[in-house]
Amino acid sequence: MTLAGSKTHIHGVLKSSSEDFIVEEIPLYEPCGEGEHLYLHVQKTNMSHEHLIRHIATYFGIKKRHIGSAGRKDLKAITSQWVSVHLPGQTVSVPDSIGGIKICTHSWHKNKLRAGHLMGNKFTLRLREVLKENFNCLEQRLQALQRNGLPNAFGPQRFGNKNDNQFVGQYIITKEWDKVIAVLLAGTDRHHELADTGKFQNALDAWPFGQPAQRNILEALARGKSAEQACKTIPHTLSKLCVNAFQALIFNEVLKRRVAANSFNTIVEGDLVWKLDGGGRTFEIALEEVGSPEIVERSMQFLISPSGPLWGSKMRHPSADIERMEQEVLDGFGVTEEHLIGMKKFAEGARRPLCVPLKNTAISLEKDCVSVQFDLPAGSYATVVVEALLTGDL
Incomplete structure (x- = not known):
């Protein structure tokens, strides 16, 4: 499946500087103004999540586990987000900055901020070295993504700097220890x-x-x-990261097949349907409902999406040809049901929407770049949008 101007692969450079990649968190809720948790709205530049948490913990003299966030943001970027700091019974003075982190505003709330407590992220990207004659093609592709939805692939950062975390995860699951070592020590x-x-x-x-x-x-x-x-x-954290990368690899392979069949955004027989407007719940639909006007309309409005596998022993399974296809992809990597049971200490399994909405899009031709803006749900990757814009491929 291709976008407008599919024969044209457009040259463009992303992240030549931090100003070219700006991420603003869209919160799930605002702090209410009272409680034991100090909420800081922070902005960081070219700083890892670990450094962000460490600086804040050091300043307030608390352990890192008492700091909460809704999600990690990109390293080479200007990013803004909320973090919570548990300070029961304390009155504190909040500075304008902490260790190079700008404090934009602050308030108090009754609960800790936890992973997933966000609606999504707003991205402002600048693509450098794009020829002016390619602007219209980029604009058409962005419009097509907004109209049809974005294939919700995991981006390259999920697989590590060497693009090998997924293979470490695969061999951890299948207990092929020599291969785990071979991948980790390769170079x-x-x-x-x-x-x-x-x-x-x-x-x-x-x-x-x-x-x-x-x-x-x-x-x-x-x-x-x-x-x-x-x-x-x-370390358990690294093993879990690699197993999660293997889950992402399988998901992406399934998504590729659905894109090739032009069904990544269409509910078909056997699908487990993801409720995009309902906290990530999945449900089955009766065969006679497949292709009904109501289901088609809800899909077009991005209220529902077909889902793909994040394999694990507790993952819900689809049925019919969709189940067979997903199993076929997993079988191709030599992973069995017994392996899935053994990997539950790293990942129990889940589903993920195959298609997500791209909202509030804008694109403009500036003096030395093309500026692109869009909103994505939590867990979706801006780099996937950029790849689709530049290559025309989904």
């Missing part, structure tokens, strides 16, 4: 070559200190531990 530098030839102590001595998981594996191997024992040193 072309001298320390990678030392590891590849079994010189684990030499590789450990040369390995960068900024990669503790790899160093822990090498230390275990140098001490004569088995591949499985070495993999047990991988």
